[in-house]
Each structure stands twice: as structure tokens, then as C-alpha cells.
Amino acid sequence: MSKPAYKRVLLKLSGEALMGDDPYGINRATIERTVADVAEVAKLGVELAIVIGGGNIFRGVAPGAQGMDRATADYMGMLATVMNALALADAMRHVGVTARVMSAIGIEQVVEPYVRPKALQYLEEGKVVVFAAGTGNPFFTTDTAAALRGSEVSAEIVLKATKVDGVYTADPKKDPNATLYHSISFDEAISKHLQVMDATAFALCRDQKLPIKVFSITKPGALMRVIMGEDEGTLVHV
């Protein structure tokens, strides 16, 4: 078998990657499928850091949070990511992968705090590190946390796992002629007004020359093909 294309990656999983077709929450079969894909990659010896979202449990800007103070709602969103991180680490334990959850907000009785050297140590030891609570700040997203932590741990690439299989010329749900970009530069994505990640996350990756791969986590074997450097999803490059 050929060698993986990367030694260390940052995988951004949105809350949706745990939700499946349920309206909210964690779907057992879905989390098991996601974790099976992650385990396969971890067992290849690829160092894997994960930023998990929380949209399946709580979204700060969602209708349910209307009327709430935005910062308070965002802290609730960050706590939701801690729940997802715990579920993810536990599901990984079931398949023989050791994971460590590190939180950007202090919640020490539950998970350890994010300490960069410790995270680097875990990655070197071959443990999967799950970064919880986003950036630890309201008004940000877990996409931005992915760009930030990816930069901090010197990941070679940010893998943005979504429900669609990459970046299209137009919304494929609305335009039947929309085609998938296999690769696109940051500058082209900006000039064509393509939404790859939120603006803050995108700008940080661009500044740090950290490429982004957008791919579908629901497509069987897609994560492995991305890791092996095969043509899968969309690569956003410098």
C-alpha cells in the first residue's frame, strides 16, 4: 500500500457528522461510522487532531437562541462541542484508538484544558487529540478553531469534512450545471465569492499558507482517499 500524503492533519468535523439524518443530537450509527473512518487513518500512523463542532446540539445563532444574549448563547454552543468531543473520544476508545480531549474553556473536572505543548506531545505519541470548546471565545466558530489549532500544531492541511463533496461553481442544489472544483487557490476562491469556510477561518488559513481540503464525510472511504493524497473533494491551495 502506498504511503499517506500527510504526517499530521487537522480534521474539522461539524456536529452534523455525528447527527446523521436525525433532527439533532448524536446518532449512534453515524458516530460509529465517522469514528471507523478516523480509526483507519489513525492506525496508519497519521497524527490526527480533530476540532469538533456543536451545531447538532446547539447553535448560538439558531432560532432557539433568539432573544438570548449572543455571548451567552455562544458559550452554550461551546459547551455543546465538549459533549460531542466526549462522545467522539468514547467511541474511539471502543475501536481501540486512544484519544485525548482538550478544552479551550476551563472545565477541568470533565476534560483537561488545552495546553499547546501537551497537545503536541499527545500527537507525537500517536494519540488522537480532540479539541473542544472551539476557540474558547464567543463570536467565533469551530471552523476558526480548526484554522487556529491547525496552525498551532503545524498541521500540513485542514480537512473540512462536510455533507457535500467539495466546493462547487454554484450551489448544486439550485443549479444543475454546477461543477466541482478539484483544486482552487485562495485568491480564486475569494474573487469568485466561494464559501469554503467562514471568513475568519479562511483568512487565517490563507495567512498561514495552510491548505484546506473540503470533502464529504458521508461518502464511504473519502477520508482515507484524502489522506492518501488521491483526487477527492476540493483542495484550496496557496
Ligand code: UDP
Ligand atoms: N462557538 C463559539 N466560539 C467558537 C466556536 C464555537 O462561540 O470558537 C459556538 C457558536 O455559538 C457556534 C456553536 O459554538 O454556533 C457551535 O459551533 P459551530 O457552529 O462552529 O459547529 P458546527 O456547525 O461545526 O457543528
